[in-house]
Amino acid sequence: MKKSALFAISFMLFASQSSFAGTKTLVEYGVVQQSHIISDSNGRYHPLRTAAAGALGGVVGHQFGNGKGKTAMTVAGAAAGASASRYRQSTQQAPQKVDLLIKTQSGATIDVVQDYNGGIVFNPGDKVRILTQGSNTSVDKSL
Structure with a gap:
């Protein structure tokens, strides 16, 4: 009890x-x-993201052109991909x-x-x- x-x-x-x-x-x-x-804004820059975008741009650019033109398009694609990634990172809303x-x-x-x-x-x-x-x-x- x-x-x-x-x-x-x-x-x-x-x-x-x-x-x-x-x-x-x-x-x-x-x-x-x-x-x-x-x-x-703490300078939110992601270099790995930029490198990946550059590589993807290079792959896409490699699909165009012949000979030295193919090399130029690969370089241009890589530069455009990296540049676009860098721009996007700089304009993201903090x-x-x-x-x-x-x-x-x-x-x-x-x-x-x-x-x-x-x-x-x-x-x-x-x-x-x-x-x-x-x-x-x-x-x-x-x-």
């Missing part, structure tokens, strides 16, 4: 709502002072972040850097809501 009572009490403690505590989010409001888009300088209603000035996807554009003077949960802070527009 003692074991079953102990089991029942233990089960109730683990299954009770108080053991599943939620998280607290601090909500503040403020006004954007400055907003800057930051590109996270991840972006937005850096926001915000004056809160309490008078403090804070700086928040968060991911930017183009969905919300922050301009100086915009009223924003600042959500802080633990060490994570995010900003959205206030209604």
